[in-house]
Amino acid sequence: MGWVVGTGTVVGLLVIALGVVALRTGWVLPVSRRHVTRPRLYGAGVLVLGASLLLPGLSALHLLPGVPEEARFLGGTGLLLAGMVLLLVSQLSPLHRDRRSAL
Template sequence: MIWVAGPGAVVGLLVIASGWATLRTGWLPPLARRHAGRPQLHAAGALVAGASVTGQALFGLGVLPGLPWQERFLGGNAVLLAGLALIVLGQMLPPRRDRVAVL
């Protein structure tokens, strides 16, 4: 199962790195630049979603021991949905008037 967990963990870490870069520098991935009105929300969503994908890759597939699989599956998906909701909010909400949008 490591051949499934490895790429999942790598993708999760890349999403975490993207969220961290957005928080630190304001840089957004090219596909999100035009749509993100609030980069901080987008970055927080990327961090949460990346942590969920990495956690599901390591804990959900049984690479590391933990809770029963049902709890890992449902918990990981709930965290992933929360991260995606933050990303959607970051794209749908208009930019704040007191700050200049970083493009």
């Protein structure tokens, strides 16, 4: 069980690092470059997903004392869903186009 929590924590930290890079520089992984139209929103979504992956590791290390198990579960699920919604919105095409870009 320990390796599962450790792997999730490492993946969560890696995803958070990718989110920080996307927020600061606008860089997106080459696999999703074609689909992402809003890199900053993509970075925020990746950060929230990384936090949802990191939450079970923090709970296993007892770094969240006094938080009931149900609250941790619902919080992690809420973060996961919020991150997925942000990722989906970041892939939508812009509704308002600038008229100068069409010239």
